Amino acid sequence: MLNAMLPNPKLHLSGERFAVVYRLTAGSEAEAKARAEEVALEQTVEFPGSLVPPGDIAQQIVGRIEALEPAGAGAWLATLSYAVETAGGDFTQFLNVLFGNSSIKPGIRVERFTLPASMLAQYRGPRFGRAGLRAILNVAGRPLLCTALKPMGLSARELADLAYRFALGGIDIIKDDHGLADQPFSPFAERVERCAEAVARANRETGRKAIYMPNVTAPAGLVTERALQAKAAGAGGLLFCPGIAGLDAMRTLADDDRIGLPIMSHPAFQGPFVTSRENGISHYALFGQLARLAGADATIYPNFGGRFSFSPEECRSIVAGCEVVMGNLAPIFPTPGGGMSLERIPELREFYGREVIFLMGGGLFQGGSDLASNCRRFLEMIR
Amino acid sequence: MLNAMLPNPKLHLSGERFAVVYRLTAGSEAEAKARAEEVALEQTVEFPGSLVPPGDIAQQIVGRIEALEPAGAGAWLATLSYAVETAGGDFTQFLNVLFGNSSIKPGIRVERFTLPASMLAQYRGPRFGRAGLRAILNVAGRPLLCTALKPMGLSARELADLAYRFALGGIDIIKDDHGLADQPFSPFAERVERCAEAVARANRETGRKAIYMPNVTAPAGLVTERALQAKAAGAGGLLFCPGIAGLDAMRTLADDDRIGLPIMSHPAFQGPFVTSRENGISHYALFGQLARLAGADATIYPNFGGRFSFSPEECRSIVAGCEVVMGNLAPIFPTPGGGMSLERIPELREFYGREVIFLMGGGLFQGGSDLASNCRRFLEMIR
Numbered sequence: 183m184l185n186a187m188l189p190n191p192k193l194h195l196s197g198e199r200f201a202v203v204y205r206l207t208a209g210s211e212a213e214a215k216a217r218a219e220e221v222a223l224e225q226t227v228e229f230p231g232s233l234v235p236p237g238d239i240a241q242q243i244v245g246r247i248e249a250l251e252p253a254g255a256g257a258w259l260a261t262l263s264y265a266v267e268t269a270g271g272d273f274t275q276f277l278n279v280l281f282g283n284s285s286i287k288p289g290i291r292v293e294r295f296t297l298p299a300s301m302l303a304q305y306r307g308p309r310f311g312r313a314g315l316r317a318i319l320n321v322a323g324r325p326l327l328c329t330a331l332k333p334m335g336l337s338a339r340e341l342a343d344l345a346y347r348f349a350l351g352g353i354d355i356i357k358d359d360h361g362l363a364d365q366p367f368s369p370f371a372e373r374v375e376r377c378a379e380a381v382a383r384a385n386r387e388t389g390r391k392a393i394y395m396p397n398v399t400a401p402a403g404l405v406t407e408r409a410l411q412a413k414a415a416g417a418g419g420l421l422f423c424p425g426i427a428g429l430d431a432m433r434t435l436a437d438d439d440r441i442g443l444p445i446m447s448h449p450a451f452q453g454p455f456v457t458s459r460e461n462g463i464s465h466y467a468l469f470g471q472l473a474r475l476a477g478a479d480a481t482i483y484p485n486f487g488g489r490f491s492f493s494p495e496e497c498r499s500i501v502a503g504c505e506v507v508m509g510n511l512a513p514i515f516p517t518p519g520g521g522m523s524l525e526r527i528p529e530l531r532e533f534y535g536r537e538v539i540f541l542m543g544g545g546l547f548q549g550g551s552d553l554a555s556n557c558r559r560f561l562e563m564i565r
Numbered sequence: 566m567l568n569a570m571l572p573n574p575k576l577h578l579s580g581e582r583f584a585v586v587y588r589l590t591a592g593s594e595a596e597a598k599a600r601a602e603e604v605a606l607e608q609t610v611e612f613p614g615s616l617v618p619p620g621d622i623a624q625q626i627v628g629r630i631e632a633l634e635p636a637g638a639g640a641w642l643a644t645l646s647y648a649v650e651t652a653g654g655d656f657t658q659f660l661n662v663l664f665g666n667s668s669i670k671p672g673i674r675v676e677r678f679t680l681p682a683s684m685l686a687q688y689r690g691p692r693f694g695r696a697g698l699r700a701i702l703n704v705a706g707r708p709l710l711c712t713a714l715k716p717m718g719l720s721a722r723e724l725a726d727l728a729y730r731f732a733l734g735g736i737d738i739i740k741d742d743h744g745l746a747d748q749p750f751s752p753f754a755e756r757v758e759r760c761a762e763a764v765a766r767a768n769r770e771t772g773r774k775a776i777y778m779p780n781v782t783a784p785a786g787l788v789t790e791r792a793l794q795a796k797a798a799g800a801g802g803l804l805f806c807p808g809i810a811g812l813d814a815m816r817t818l819a820d821d822d823r824i825g826l827p828i829m830s831h832p833a834f835q836g837p838f839v840t841s842r843e844n845g846i847s848h849y850a851l852f853g854q855l856a857r858l859a860g861a862d863a864t865i866y867p868n869f870g871g872r873f874s875f876s877p878e879e880c881r882s883i884v885a886g887c888e889v890v891m892g893n894l895a896p897i898f899p900t901p902g903g904g905m906s907l908e909r910i911p912e913l914r915e916f917y918g919r920e921v922i923f924l925m926g927g928g929l930f931q932g933g934s935d936l937a938s939n940c941r942r943f944l945e946m947i948r
Contacts, residue, residue, distance in 0.1 A: 187936050188716075189723045193750055220872075227716030228742055229927050239718035267749050268717060272784050274809050275746035278833055282743065282809065285836030286873055333571075333610030334651060335622035340572045359611055360665065363658035366650050367576055401655050402785065402817040426657050426665065428811035434785040450661055453668030454837040454845040462837040489603075490669055544612050553570050 190235040195242050199263040201296045202280055206258045207289030207460050211250070214258035218247045221290060222262055224283045243268060257460075259293065266301050273305070273430045273476070281463065292463040294503075295471065302509030306437050310444040310479045311512025312537060318418065318444065319354045320391045325531065325564050326539040327352065328446075328517065329546055329557075331377065332359035338368045342376035344553070348546075349384030349392040351557020355539065356381055357421045358397035360448045370396070370408060371415075378416035393418025395446055398435070399427050406434070409441045419444040422478075425451030429476040436477025446517065447478035456496075465496045470503010473514070480515040480539050485530070488521025494533070501534070515539045524549055524556070527563040540564060573618035578625050582646040584679045585663055589641045590672030590843050594633070597641035601630045604673060605645055607666045626651060640843075642676065649684050656688070656813045656859070664846065675846040677886075678854065685892030689820050693827040693862045694895025695920060701801065701827065702737045703774045708914065708947050709922040710735065711829075711900065712929055712940075714760065715742035721751045725759035727936070731929075732767030732775040734940020738922065739764055740804045741780035743831045753779070753791060754798075761799035776801025778829055781818070782810050789817070792824045802827040805861075808834030812859040819860025829900065830861035839879075848879040853886010856897070863898040863922050868913070871904025877916070884917070898922045907932055907939075910946040923947060 204221060208214035219231065222245030227234055234240045242265050249261040269276040284290045308314075316322055329348050331341045341362070348356045356377070364370040374396045381394040398408040398420045405427060409420055420443050424432045436445050449469065455462035456469075463472070465483070473481040481504060484490030486497050497518060505513035516534065519541030530540065542560060549556035587604060591597035602614065605628030610617055617623045625648050632644040652659040667673045691697075699705055712731050714724045724745070731739045739760070747753040757779045764777040781791040781803045788810060792803055803826050807815045819828050832852065838845040839852075846855070848866070856864040864887060867873030869880050880901060888896040899917065902924030913923065925943060932939035 187930055187934060189719060189726075191718065191720060191723060191750075193718060226744060227718065228713075228744060229716050229930075233927055233930050234716060235718075239716055243716070243718035268744075270746050270748040272746050272787075274782050274784055274806075275744075275748075277809050278744060278746070278782070278806065282806070282833030283836075285808070285834050286832060286839075286867055287836065288840050288874055330611075333612050333617060333622055333626065335574065335576060335610065335618075335626035336572060337574060340574060343572075361609060361611060361651075361658075361661060363653050363655050363661070365653040365658075367574075399657050399661070401657055402788070402811060402814040404655075405785070423657075423661065423665070425668070426660050426811070426813075428785060428809070428814060430809075431785040431811060431814075449669060450665030451668050453666075453670065454840070456669075457671050457837070457844045458841060461840045484669055491671055544616055547570055547612075547616050551570060 188235050190237045193238040193242055195265050195267050198266045198298045198300055200266055200298060200301055201248060201261055201263045203293040204260050204262065205253060205291040205293050206260050207256055208258050209256060214250060214260065218250060218260035218262065221245065221284050222247060225279050226264065226268055228283065266298065271304060273433055277429065289460050291461055292467050294464065294467050299509055302511065305475055305511065306477065307474055307511035308477055308479045308514050309436050309442065311514055313512065315444050315479050315515065318391065318393065321354055323536065325534065325536055326354045326515065327560060327564065328355040328357060328539050328541040329353050330357050330359040330543045331362065332543065334359065334361045335367055338373040338376045341368060341373060342380040345377045345394060346380035346384050347553045348557055349381045350388060351554035352390065352561040353557050354392055355395060355419065356392060357395040357446060360397055360399065360421060360423055360450050362397050363399065371411060374412045374415040374417055382416055395419035395421045397421040399423040402431065405431055406438065409435055413441055413443055417443065419446065421446050421448055423448045423450045424476060425449060429472060432478060433476040444479040445477060446480045446482060447473045448482045464499065465492065466499040466503040469500045471508065474504065474508065474511055478514055480517045482517040482519055482541060484520035485518030485522055487526065490520050517541050519543065524560060524563060531564060571618050573620045576621040576625055578648050578650050581649045581681045581683055583649055583681060583684055584631060584644055584646045586676040587643050587645065588636060588674040588676050589643050590639055591641050592639060597633060597643065601633060601643035601645065604628065604667050605630060608662050609647065609651055611666065649681065654687060656816055660812065672843050674844055675850050677847065677850050682892055685894065688858055688894065689860065690857055690894035691860055691862045691897050692819050692825065694897055696895065698827050698862050698898065701774065701776065704737055706919065708917065708919055709737045709898065710943060710947065711738040711740060711922050711924040712736050713740050713742040713926045714745065715926065717742065717744045718750055721756040721759045724751060724756060725763040728760045728777060729763035729767050730936045731940055732764045733771060734937035735773065735944040736940050737775055738778060738802065739775060740778040740829060743780055743782065743804060743806055743833050745780050746782065754794060757795045757798040757800055765799055778802035778804045780804040782806040785814065788814055789821065792818055796824055796826055800826065802829065804829050804831055806831045806833040807859060808832060812855060815861065816859040827862040828860060829863045829865055830856045831865045847882065848875065849882040849886040852883045854891070857887065857891065857894055861897055863900045865900040865902055865924060867903035868901030868905055873903050900924050902926065907943060907946060914947060
């Protein structure tokens, strides 16, 4: 009956496969196996198993269960593999096979993935990575310091004045708050001109190489334009929110040789992916592996103990995702932020070691009335 | 002390504001109020309240709590308003103010939003909407029928043959499965040529006006190119996954006069936003309001009772979001799919009424061995 309706083609695939580990909520091994089979179909042919043509499509296109193991009460880890051809050459289609429809089913979480060399070779990944960013900033042997220009509502001139004082105080990376876009009180073009100039002026005085990273999260047709504008104005890097504008838009920015600036990924709008242990994508895969595949050189996330709710273990897993071997993809900087204060630096220095960027916003305003000297204190503490 | 560090500028804002209703998890009214205040800061100045300059920034930029009411056990509905200027002219920045950082905090969900006329006027929204799509298809007075070309692994020629049979059987919209991208077994360019031709050929035989909608979810730099290619090949619409490639990329497609084709939004990768009642974005706002603002003419979602987990109430709320008055934005088609069968049509006909697109994939293969006559039965049942 089936053959009358559906062809059963002979495919000529490479045999290379990529692997994804899903955490499945299930009450028994049998249930976990059924769920894994469901994912294998859902992420590829999107057909009930009984309708799948029995030849190469069933054997090579449908996801294959490579392993299934218990992972604590009511949970299983299923490793599925997919033919590299299911993703074609598109990062967007890789994301689709990774988690597209299964994202809509409760009790399925992407824990991590492994790509074969042929797929990794399709990705440039971070253009700078840890070593490249350190070279730009001329800082070795200590964590990097980052702060954000805010609050929203200040003029470009006022933000530039803050940028100047931050750079004078020794902050390495002065980024836009992710809420600064192209608003009337601080238009993008004017802001990047003034802030880049202010940081360059401070650098001439200090002899340092601080950089300014404006936020180029923007409508699809304007991302590249704003990035080029930023570069022309002297910005030293770019801030981008892939949760809002797309992971592939970040990859496109990172790959563009006309731009060639380091990129910080910001987690805005990505929260629902990591809110539940049972659904979404792990911190490791989202803020580590995927940010890196999409070309970020640093990945911002809310630190443990601040006003967000990430645990120390989750933060540690992000660090791991930033540096796990992924072909030639450079390791990148974990960039904890959110409610950080000067008092916590010793603890965080201990926790993160050297290969980290500390992002402190409001905390720099809480030490005393001189912003530049608060920054200097921050720098002293991390040295 | 503050004044020494932060300016306190006089702003000249329009006074117009947009409103967002958040569902907050909280144990008491006091806690709910504190959480609402936290959202008001987080979504705008991203500063502790004590650091916010006391003038116009505190009074106009910081979100304003307009209402707070209990919403069942442990939950409150907080209505916050924001100055339209916080979003500037960018849809991406609107999304950021709507939910950017607060998405990362557990217990905050976007329920719905209301934009003033000045903001709605920035959006074209759906180019066709319900009436426009009906005019293209020349179908009045009944639900529209849609199916998907699959499984992944078939060649362009084999998919085109399926498309021909679907169109012959009376399906109105024949779309790519969202897993068809640009893979070696069915390259995008060849597929759109063959499938558009097959549907046109069937139309010549039936006298109907069925359309083919290829999937143009693609890397950022290729979306427009593929859409133009599809149009040139004779495609009658486009399928797009905003969860993968960005809501604004969909808006850009919809707004492009060189393209001018109806768009179906597909929910792949958006699942984590709606998995929990306590976090994310409501079905109403995500699949209804936001899809519409981003230019979709139809919004696909998993129907209740299928292999996904949406409830009838959630499906009803999507319908409401598809047609709630939003300035001049046309109402769009709810498009339930996922595990639908012919047997359920009478029930769903009753539930949804006429203004709906029924998306049936595998179900069309389960009636009998002649695909076109299964389609005819589908058409008979919904008439």
